[in-house]
Amino acid sequence: MQMSRRNVFVFLVLILALGGCQLDTNVKVIKMGHAQVVSHPVHNAMVFLGQRLEEKSGGRIKVKVYPNQQLGTERELVELLQIGSLGMTKVSAASLEAFSPEISVLGLPYLFRDDAHMNQVLKGEIGKELLVSTEKFWLRGLCFYDAGKRSFYTKSKPIANPEDLAGLKIRVQESKMAINMVRGMGGSPTPVAYGELYTALQQGIVDAAENNPPSFYNSRHYEVCKFYSIDEHTAIPDVVLVSTKVWESLNLEEQNWLQEAANESAVYQEGLWKEAVEEALREVIKAGVEISYPSKAHFFEKVSGVYELVFKEQPQLEPLIQRIQQAKE
Ligand code: GCU
Numbered sequence: 001m002q003m004s005r006r007n008v009f010v011f012l013v014l015i016l017a018l019g020g021c022q023l024d025t026n027v028k029v030i031k032m033g034h035a036q037v038v039s040h041p042v043h044n045a046m047v048f049l050g051q052r053l054e055e056k057s058g059g060r061i062k063v064k065v066y067p068n069q070q071l072g073t074e075r076e077l078v079e080l081l082q083i084g085s086l087g088m089t090k091v092s093a094a095s096l097e098a099f100s101p102e103i104s105v106l107g108l109p110y111l112f113r114d115d116a117h118m119n120q121v122l123k124g125e126i127g128k129e130l131l132v133s134t135e136k137f138w139l140r141g142l143c144f145y146d147a148g149k150r151s152f153y154t155k156s157k158p159i160a161n162p163e164d165l166a167g168l169k170i171r172v173q174e175s176k177m178a179i180n181m182v183r184g185m186g187g188s189p190t191p192v193a194y195g196e197l198y199t200a201l202q203q204g205i206v207d208a209a210e211n212n213p214p215s216f217y218n219s220r221h222y223e224v225c226k227f228y229s230i231d232e233h234t235a236i237p238d239v240v241l242v243s244t245k246v247w248e249s250l251n252l253e254e255q256n257w258l259q260e261a262a263n264e265s266a267v268y269q270e271g272l273w274k275e276a277v278e279e280a281l282r283e284v285i286k287a288g289v290e291i292s293y294p295s296k297a298h299f300f301e302k303v304s305g306v307y308e309l310v311f312k313e314q315p316q317l318e319p320l321i322q323r324i325q326q327a328k329e
Contacts, residue, residue: 142240150211157227
């Protein structure tokens with residue numbers, strides 16, 4: 001259930017009054033907001049993070065998780081973190097585009113050759129650099145969560161090749177990279193917040209969207225979109241973040257516990273992901289969704305313009321993109 005705007009406002013006022021990290025006698029409670037429903041594997045991973053932190057700190061630090069966009073859209077959550085009114089969040093790397101130009105490269109279509117390449121990049125030096133790249137914006141990236149691969153889902157017809165996107169309003173995240181990608185493939189990109197997407201699809205404000213299988217399933221968008229075309233155009237990870245204000249209020253030992261708990265939750269989440277993908281595909285098929293596997297080559301051909309635009313508008317990102325492309329799995 002999404003909250004009404006009034007309820008969101010009341011929540012925000014409450015959060016602002018209480019601050020991102022609440023001191024309850026001797027227990028610190030870190031508030032963590034995110035946009036997914038509680039059945040989604042990333043929600044379980046965040047709950048696990050909280051449990052591990054509580055155990056490590058002997059009950060002195062707790063994490064209270066607010067799911068379902070209760071505290072705001074991903075962009076709003078990041079902004080609340082920046083001012084220290086919220087302690088932690090988990091957002092898609094695409095939602096960090098406006099906050100860290102470096103992280104925006106993760107939104108490039110067909111950036112990774114395969115899962116091994118992606119893991120090598122995100123778990124290695126480059127991944128570490130990307131996580132700390134947000135620090136100048138008062139955000140500290142703690143770890144990545146696997147968010148699989150994103151593919152198109154549509155209301156009226158399968159997408160066999162990019163030409164089928166012509167004339168369709170495709171919901172994208174608030175991300176220039178995603179806008180350029182959909183435009184490059186021939187569709188009409190329309191940014192809509194994740195929590196408002198079900199209604200936007202239902203009411204025909206958009207004709208289609210794109211996401212990984214667990215999100216397509218858990219958001220129930222499959223009730224409206226009966227065609228899922230697995231072109232796997234992007235593999236944008238999720239990022240777990242803590243406000244630097246909260247991070248700096250922790251002593252060194254507490255910071256280590258939090259970092260360890262985040263790392264352990266990433267391993268836990270990775271373990272949940274494969275099964276969540278299989279379950280999602282199984283369940284949406286049962287609900288009457290037609291799944292197709294279009295040739296990726298057709299989509300790949302259309303996205304060179306997205307890279308060219310980045311090289312032209314943000315030439316400083318070119319060496320990073322090359323390092324990612326050259327990373328060996
Ligand atoms: C993924 C991601 C979410 C994000 C969503 C979206 O599901 O994990 O963090 O909100 O995509 O498309 O907005």
